Amino acid sequence: MKRTTIVFILTALTVVFIGGCSTAVMDIDGSSQGAATVNYKNSPVDIKVLDTKSKFVNGLLKVNMQLENGISNPYTLEYKFSWFDSDGMEVDEGSTAWMPIYLNGRETRTIQGLAPNPSAKSFKIKIREADDSDSVIKWRLKPLF
């Protein structure tokens, strides 16, 4: 095998390993008043945020966000809500977990979040590619409503 071929293979492997070790996160910021802003800077995949709505239910901020899979292949994503009070301090930091969401090709799905307590006035939604998107274990969550 020629040395240049070996160099090429090693470079390709390097790229694969770098890709496998990194996780990009897309952010959506919003509050109980006004529209949410989407930070596509670190967008991991072709995901479109179609709509974001929020309202107070029994004093708790409830957020509804519509996502669309921009590609024709199924995709597993993870999302997580963070909540902030009127001073911008995070509420119950670390109490929320990443939630998997399975999107069929071009499918539109809604994700919902409820603030942990009434002090939350704004939110941030983080979306990232699932670590196991191409691994042997896949998640499929059936919607309940």
Add this chain to the structure above:
Amino acid sequence: MENKYSKIAFLATLFALISILVSCQSTVKYGDAGSATPVSTDFGSSDLQQIASTMVNSLMTFPPIVDATRNRRPILEVARVNNKTMQHIDTQSLTDSIVTKLLRSGKFRFTDKASNQETIDEIKNQQESGLYDQNTATQYGTNLAPEYLLVSNLSEIKQKQTNGGINVYYKFTMSLKNLKTGIIEWRDEKEIRKIQE
């Protein structure tokens, strides 16, 4: 000259690859406690977190419960989860997560049946040891009784696929029962499917 550059490129790439392999190799480290990455088709931490989050969100936004918690904080008790799966699962950990979230919402209060014996021992100590001022000692029969009971079931259906993979379906059902009337005031379920191909 070309051979020299090729050699440098080869060594540089080899060094970069080794560095990355070393950084990615198996080591002990702290991970994300909220990670949603499934490790196996067995019931895992992310399943627990998804169930807890779904149940709490559903209960707190159900209109009759919203009405019941608008001006007061009802007292709840949690029954042990009926584990109908073939796995050994710490179901108390699951209900603990749900209770913690409900308590921290400020909408509910809970009694804790599990610590009743310790409570009795402490009241007995306050009443009978002679150490305490009886004006400040807790009297028997002053605890508030729960108004509602949270009852839950966890079941699984495990199937082997024709290609040798495993397909596991979990269903968690939770109900809120009014202890005075026996009426189920709220119920919801969370379904999770895990596939190992």
